Amino acid sequence: MNLLKKDNALSLARLRDVLIRLEDTIIFALIERAQFALNECTYQPGVYEYEDGYKGSFLGYFLHEMEKVHSRVRRYTSPDEYPFTSPLPEPILPTLDFPPILHPNNINVNKDIMDRYLQDIVPKICTPGDDLNYGSSATRDVECLQALSKRIHYGKFIAESKFQDPAQQETYIRLIKAKDREGIMELLTNRTVEAALLRRLRRKAMIYGHDITEKGDIILDDDQNGNVSSKIHADVVVDLYERFVIPLTKEVEVDYLLKRLDGWQASEDTKAE
Numbered sequence: 001m002n003l004l005k006k007d008n009a010l011s012l013a014r015l016r017d018v019l020i021r022l023e024d025t026i027i028f029a030l031i032e033r034a035q036f037a038l039n040e041c042t043y044q045p046g047v048y049e050y051e052d053g054y055k056g057s058f059l060g061y062f063l064h065e066m067e068k069v070h071s072r073v074r075r076y077t078s079p080d081e082y083p084f085t086s087p088l089p090e091p092i093l094p095t096l097d098f099p100p101i102l103h104p105n106n107i108n109v110n111k112d113i114m115d116r117y118l119q120d121i122v123p124k125i126c127t128p129g130d131d132l133n134y135g136s137s138a139t140r141d142v143e144c145l146q147a148l149s150k151r152i153h154y155g156k157f158i159a160e161s162k163f164q165d166p167a168q169q170e171t172y173i174r175l176i177k178a179k180d181r182e183g184i185m186e187l188l189t190n191r192t193v194e195a196a197l198l199r200r201l202r203r204k205a206m207i208y209g210h211d212i213t214e215k216g217d218i219i220l221d222d223d224q225n226g227n228v229s230s231k232i233h234a235d236v237v238v239d240l241y242e243r244f245v246i247p248l249t250k251e252v253e254v255d256y257l258l259k260r261l262d263g264w265q266a267s268e269d270t271k272a273e
């Protein structure tokens with residue numbers, strides 16, 4: 001989404017379209033990672049020596065080096081991009097003037113994303129063992145992590161859109177003032193959208209995870225669920241969204257909303273002047 005343009009940036013339908021596109025990005029990134037073995041040593045600190053004395057894992061090193069370059073081309077000045085590592089250098093490109101779409105905040109849940117990715121996702125999508133493709137698997141890890149991070153932090157835009165809905169703003173303000181986390185969570189939850197998302201995701205993961213014949217039919221495997229030797233198990237993708245991606249997006253939404261009124265009245269007064 002072009003965040004330099006403010007028009008319609010907060011339309012809920014458009015934001016949901018972004019999330020739908022990111023489903024494809026995430027499924028393909030997971031499929032790419034799944035072709036390599038677990039390669040545990042890339043996640044363990046102290047296995048390699050780095051010229052700058054870095055003490056973390058190979059993935060941590062690779063991610064930090066990549067983020068340094070991306071930071072120089074101002075990736076993390078965009079309100080939908082969040083780094084995993086720090087410190088990062090200043091951009092070499094001039095600052096872009098993004099219209100203020102989000103309320104100022106410093107929410108970044110990438111540490112949680114990294115923990116869940118390493119503990120829960122990689123062991124489920126990769127075969128155990130070591131195939132020596134360390135660079136390839138770390139490259140894919142970075143793609144998965146960045147796609148998940150973007151998706152989950154989009155919760156901020158969705159929360160802002162919901163807050164600005166005139167039909168709901170008063171209720172949000174009341175719940176925020178009461179610091180009612182559960183009430184906010186309930187109000188922003190849309191179970192119909194979640195159920196439709198999970199159905200769509202299962203279908204996509206089934207289709208993207210299999211090859212097709214020349215006629216376009218899906219080549220299903222011969223187990224009863226039709227997904228034993230697929231590139232990725234549809235169940236794993238659905239489970240990942242159900243237990244991790246959606247709940248963490250909602251946490252971001254709630255965290256954002258809980259801070260939504262900080263300095264708000266002051267900024268409304270300035271706008272009115």
Ligand SMILES: O=C(O)C(=O)C[C@]1(C(=O)O)C=C[C@@H](O)C=C1
Nearest residue numbers: 158188189190191193194246249
């Ligand atoms: O689409 C929304 O309304 C969202 O808030 C996003 C999302 C999601 O993570 O996909 C989260 C909460 C809602 O219950 C439905 C979907």
